[in-house]
Amino acid sequence: xxxxxxxxxxxxxxxxxxxxxxxxxxxxxxxxxxxxxxxxxxxxxxxxxxxxxxxxxxxx
Numbered sequence: 001x002x003x004x005x006x007x008x009x010x011x012x013x014x015x016x017x018x019x020x021x022x023x024x025x026x027x028x029x030x031x032x033x034x035x036x037x038x039x040x041x042x043x044x045x046x047x048x049x050x051x052x053x054x055x056x057x058x059x060x
Contacts, residue, residue: 007050
């Protein structure tokens with residue numbers, strides 16, 4: 001299985017607005033056999049931790 005990870009930054013959305021938006025966008029998506037996706041919610045601290053520990057960037 002080939003996994004790919006993306007980070008989507010959404011500005012000026014409440015958590016509920018973001019979820020509603022994503023539900024609308026992916027509502028009619030056509031998935032192939034065994035294809036799918038999962039969404040994970042990250043806080044700003046979570047993004048900083050990813051950058052520092054996974055991508056090895058210096059904290060800003």
